[in-house]
Amino acid sequence: MTKQVQQLDRVIIRFAGDSGDGMQLTGDRFTAETAEFGNDLSTLPNFPAEIRAPAGTLPGVSSFQLHFADHDILTPGDAPNVLVAMNPAALKANLADVPRGADIIANTDEFTKRNLTKVGYSGNPLEDGSLGEWRVHAVPLTTMTVKALEGFDISKKDAERAKNMFALGLLSWLYHRPTEATLKFLEAKFAKKPDIAKANIAAFNAGWNFGETTESFSVSYEIKPARLAPGTYRNISGNMALAYGLIAAAELAELPLFLGSYPITPASDILHELSKHKRFGIRTFQAEDEIAGVGAALGAAFGGALGVTTTSGPGVALKAETVGLAVTTELPLIVVDVQRAGPSTGMPTKTEQTDLLMAMYGRNGESPVPVVAPMSPSDCFHAAIEAARIAVKYRTPVMLLSDGYLANGSEPWRLPEVAELPDLRVAFATEANGEDGTFLPFKRDVETLARPWAVPGTKGLEHRIGGIEKADGTGNISYDPNNHDLMVRLRQAKIDGIAQDIPPLEVDDEGGDARVLVLGWGSTYGPIAAAVRRVRKAGGKVAQAHLRHLNPLPANTGEVLRSYDKVLLPEINLGQLALLLRARFLVDVISYNRVRGLPFKAEELAGVIQDVISSE
Amino acid sequence: MSEIVSEGRGLSLVPRAEGKQTLKDFKSDQEVRWCPGCGDYAILAAVQGFLPELGLKRENIVFVSGIGCSSRFPYYLNTYGFHSIHGRAPAIATGLAASRPDLSVWVVTGDGDALSIGGNHLIHALRRNVNLNILLFNNRIYGLTKGQYSPTSEVGKITKSTPMGSLDRPFNPISLAIGAEATFVARTLDSDRKHLQGVLREAVAHQGTSLVEIYQNCNIFNDNAFEPLKDPGIRDDITVKLEHGKPIVFGANGEKAVRLTRTGGVEVVPTDSVPAEEILVHDTHATDPSLAFALSRLDEPAFEHVPIGIFRHIQRSSYDELMSDQLDNAIAKNGRGTLHDLLNSGDTWRIN
Ligand code: SF4
Numbered sequence: 020m021t022k023q024v025q026q027l028d029r030v031i032i033r034f035a036g037d038s039g040d041g042m043q044l045t046g047d048r049f050t051a052e053t054a055e056f057g058n059d060l061s062t063l064p065n066f067p068a069e070i071r072a073p074a075g076t077l078p079g080v081s082s083f084q085l086h087f088a089d090h091d092i093l094t095p096g097d098a099p100n101v102l103v104a105m106n107p108a109a110l111k112a113n114l115a116d117v118p119r120g121a122d123i124i125a126n127t128d129e130f131t132k133r134n135l136t137k138v139g140y141s142g143n144p145l146e147d148g149s150l151g152e153w154r155v156h157a158v159p160l161t162t163m164t165v166k167a168l169e170g171f172d173i174s175k176k177d178a179e180r181a182k183n184m185f186a187l188g189l190l191s192w193l194y195h196r197p198t199e200a201t202l203k204f205l206e207a208k209f210a211k212k213p214d215i216a217k218a219n220i221a222a223f224n225a226g227w228n229f230g231e232t233t234e235s236f237s238v239s240y241e242i243k244p245a246r247l248a249p250g251t252y253r254n255i256s257g258n259m260a261l262a263y264g265l266i267a268a269a270e271l272a273e274l275p276l277f278l279g280s281y282p283i284t285p286a287s288d289i290l291h292e293l294s295k296h297k298r299f300g301i302r303t304f305q306a307e308d309e310i311a312g313v314g315a316a317l318g319a320a321f322g323g324a325l326g327v328t329t330t331s332g333p334g335v336a337l338k339a340e341t342v343g344l345a346v347t348t349e350l351p352l353i354v355v356d357v358q359r360a361g362p363s364t365g366m367p368t369k370t371e372q373t374d375l376l377m378a379m380y381g382r383n384g385e386s387p388v389p390v391v392a393p394m395s396p397s398d399c400f401h402a403a404i405e406a407a408r409i410a411v412k413y414r415t416p417v418m419l420l421s422d423g424y425l426a427n428g429s430e431p432w433r434l435p436e437v438a439e440l441p442d443l444r445v446a447f448a449t450e451a452n453g454e455d456g457t458f459l460p461f462k463r464d465v466e467t468l469a470r471p472w473a474v475p476g477t478k479g480l481e482h483r484i485g486g487i488e489k490a491d492g493t494g495n496i497s498y499d500p501n502n503h504d505l506m507v508r509l510r511q512a513k514i515d516g517i518a519q520d521i522p523p524l525e526v527d528d529e530g531g532d533a534r535v536l537v538l539g540w541g542s543t544y545g546p547i548a549a550a551v552r553r554v555r556k557a558g559g560k561v562a563q564a565h566l567r568h569l570n571p572l573p574a575n576t577g578e579v580l581r582s583y584d585k586v587l588l589p590e591i592n593l594g595q596l597a598l599l600l601r602a603r604f605l606v607d608v609i610s611y612n613r614v615r616g617l618p619f620k621a622e623e624l625a626g627v628i629q630d631v632i633s634s635e
Numbered sequence: 636m637s638e639i640v641s642e643g644r645g646l647s648l649v650p651r652a653e654g655k656q657t658l659k660d661f662k663s664d665q666e667v668r669w670c671p672g673c674g675d676y677a678i679l680a681a682v683q684g685f686l687p688e689l690g691l692k693r694e695n696i697v698f699v700s701g702i703g704c705s706s707r708f709p710y711y712l713n714t715y716g717f718h719s720i721h722g723r724a725p726a727i728a729t730g731l732a733a734s735r736p737d738l739s740v741w742v743v744t745g746d747g748d749a750l751s752i753g754g755n756h757l758i759h760a761l762r763r764n765v766n767l768n769i770l771l772f773n774n775r776i777y778g779l780t781k782g783q784y785s786p787t788s789e790v791g792k793i794t795k796s797t798p799m800g801s802l803d804r805p806f807n808p809i810s811l812a813i814g815a816e817a818t819f820v821a822r823t824l825d826s827d828r829k830h831l832q833g834v835l836r837e838a839v840a841h842q843g844t845s846l847v848e849i850y851q852n853c854n855i856f857n858d859n860a861f862e863p864l865k866d867p868g869i870r871d872d873i874t875v876k877l878e879h880g881k882p883i884v885f886g887a888n889g890e891k892a893v894r895l896t897r898t899g900g901v902e903v904v905p906t907d908s909v910p911a912e913e914i915l916v917h918d919t920h921a922t923d924p925s926l927a928f929a930l931s932r933l934d935e936p937a938f939e940h941v942p943i944g945i946f947r948h949i950q951r952s953s954y955d956e957l958m959s960d961q962l963d964n965a966i967a968k969n970g971r972g973t974l975h976d977l978l979n980s981g982d983t984w985r986i987n
Contacts, residue, residue, distance in 0.1 A: 296971035297965035315730030485718025
């Protein structure tokens with residue numbers, strides 16, 4: 020049978036199943052094949068916090084969405100064109116996102132009475148006509164996998180578990196993916212269990228062959244490679260890029276990297292990644308708690324290391340006192356907050372931008388801290404380098420605000436040339452800086468207002484620092500009212516001054532005649548930019564700007580905001596940046612807020628932008 | 636002095652001073668601000684007097700402290716110093732010591748700082764065995780906050796926060812440290828400079844974390860808390876001086892001895908009531924911590940007999956040493972990493 024091949028410019032696939040079904044792995048492999056093929060792509064994993072939530076239930080559903088295209092794309096996509104539902108729970112949990120007319124590939128073996136009842140289906144939606152408006156492909160994935168593996172010396176359970184590879188094989192056929200890397204991957208992954216490796220490969224091939232022969236799929240699809248800028252690419256997640264950025268920062272600063280960290284979702288992967296790279300002289304310290312993690316990082320910074328601590332919101336709350344100590348002792352420190360839904364434990368695996376005000380103000384006293392936020396998974400690399408640059412140059416803790424969406428999402432990344440990366444080297448103090456040969460640990464650089472970084476082991480610079488207020492210059496304990504006022508202002512002026520050392524806020528305003536500016540920060544870049552494209556395509560005029568530095572803000576921020584009639588600011592919080600901008604610039608920022616633990620959808624934002632334009 | 640077990644790197648990576656040092660070299664220009672008569676003065680003088688003996692470069696010595704009266708200590712020493720946050724000194728010192736094996740890192744803390752707000756950091760520092768010397772000034776009271784009871788105050792302590800007497804049972808810091816897998820645990824007294832310096836000498840030579848509890852008099856809020864150990868009339872009767880390799884005998888004329896009980900504890904008996912071989916011989920190097928723990932329980936009830944000296948001193952690789960070894964091994968095996976190779980690792984593809 021010859022099958023029809025149809026050309027598409029982009030596709031969104033969502034793999035959904037039980038958290039034990041291996042959906043993340045399946046998604047990762049499909050992503051790797053797609054990256055290798057040369058499409059642009061963006062991914063969105065979505066999984067429960069529980070390691071194994073009760074099987075077959077709605078809370079146990081784990082999914083992985085992948086958007087790939089023959090052109091550059093900005094988000095993992097709003098609505099899947101294809102849903103792979105490994106069980107009734109996966110169908111039920113995801114159907115609302117799947118537009119009518121889209122394909123649903125369902126594993127019929129799992130649509131048993133018991134499983135259906137478990138999630139509240141009274142009948143079988145695959146049979147009762149309720150899915151009439153979708154193109155349903157009912158495939159007995161489990162049975163076919165087990166059948167394909169009959170001759171193998173493995174247990175029935177192991178055979179059943181290979182069903183995700185059957186599904187991957189089928190989808191790989193459907194979208195003409197290269198398969199060699201997946202076969203190699205399976206061999207390597209199960210190198211110690213060759214029988215399992217062979218079985219998974221056989222399941223994968225069986226899925227592919229099934230696609231070729233079955234009548235259920237009459238069409239397969241081709242999506243041409245995207246024309247991306249020339250260079251070497253790899254697919255990278257935000258957490259991985261952030262870890263690489265920290266390694267790069269240490270290399271560029273020629274400082275040893277010290278990570279003090281306590282495991283927390285969704286930040287732990289940074290700890291895991293850095294722990295692998297001991298060849299770079301990186302010390303990773305899994306501390307007894309969040310406080311010890313940041314404390315050890317600060318102790319290492321006192322000793323001349325690039326001190327880093329990684330965590331998520333609840334951990335930042337615990338670290339606040341130590342960050343304050345870093346502010347007042349003026350030592351470099353990087354605090355990575357991979358934001359997640361809060362308050363308290365909240366929803367650990369879901370994303371949010373709700374820690375901005377905590378990063379800005381969540382400490383006692385006047386304790387300004389620079390805040391940097393990456394805008395895409397691969398940008399976590401550059402944002403980490405920028406955070407380190409500010410930390411070591413200005414001797415200050417820096418908050419790096421990633422989030423769950425960036426952390427686990429991935430995209431192709433054009434690898435930078437090492438020579439293009441900034442030089443982060445700073446000099447330690449080596450000699451006395453006061454008259455009569457004394458050392459003044461709080462005598463500042465006139466330009467940056469940074470104090471000398473004098474590390475133990477340096478002769479003649481023995482000095483004591485601490486949390487008590489220090490006299491300007493000498494650093495001796497001081498309760499003098501005027502000195503305190505001066506020190507509070509100096510610490511603030513040092514951070515404010517960084518505005519002169521960061522790029523101005525750039526505006527993307529195609530025609531130069533837009534009256535509405537849509538502003539964002541952090542991980543909302545992709546959805547906002549995709550929405551802006553849609554609006555422009557429909558003839559709307561809108562300008563876009565995105566903040567990477569939240570503190571201090573770029574020097575021209577006020578000017579940019581004031582030059583538009585309306586400023587729209589979508590945030591995955593209740594308007595935290597809007598509050599800051601309104602207070603600082605007296606600009607009537609229009610907030611758009613959703614706090615659902617999920618990124619914005621481009622379509623949703625396009626509608627909001629359109630509404631603001633129409634209300635002009 | 637008892638023999639010292641074979642050591643790991645210890646202080647061997649800390650550079651040595653060229654000339655001879657004196658007490659004056661270690662005095663900072665800061666005015667000491669403890670209450671007149673505070674036991675902290677004696678400890679400061681003892682430490683300042685001891686540091687020249689170490690012969691280490693002054694700039695390679697760091698004192699880290701938390702919050703409390705004792706935590707002002709670093710300001711008065713002309714070394715590097717970090718007066719940090721309440722309870723967190725062991726964590727901060729861990730990061731410093733783990734990343735800088737060329738430093739001699741000291742932690743100065745108190746009973747509230749180490750055992751209350753910082754209890755978690757203390758026990759983890761002890762089990763990790765980071766190369767730190769922890770001096771725990773135990774005055775059994777909160778001084779800096781003006782006299783509330785502390786986690787080492789005796790039950791029934793009347794203070795501002797416990798007008799009808801405190802209810803909670805105190806920690807015994809020695810028992811706690813031994814339970815936390817500490818490799819070096821000792822107790823000494825602010826007023827006995829010779830003993831204090833003797834303990835410090837061994838603590839510093841020890842590879843890993845040494846915990847030295849120093850009974851310290853707070854003459855303002857808990858005066859004479861350790862008076863029985865200082866009163867010439869009774870001190871010899873209750874002070875059990877522990878010395879490695881020697882039978883544990885005490886009293887003005889050695890008339891009391893310590894022996895094992897059938898239930899695995901220790902008890903005090905008249906020396907002449909037992910055969911000499913039944914008297915317990917102190918072994919700080921015993922791998923099994925049971926006897927050291929049993930000895931730490933001798934001062935129950937309080938001040939009937941109080942062991943001082945080194946309870947436990949065993950050898951175990953220090954955390955920082957093991958951490959450095961892992962880095963060295965990784966580099967020896969695969970070479971120093973380069974950024975270019977790191978970025979280009981994994982599945983990459985080219986677009987021309
Ligand atoms: S309050 Fe007590 S411990 Fe504190 S300085 Fe005064 S006497 Fe010493």
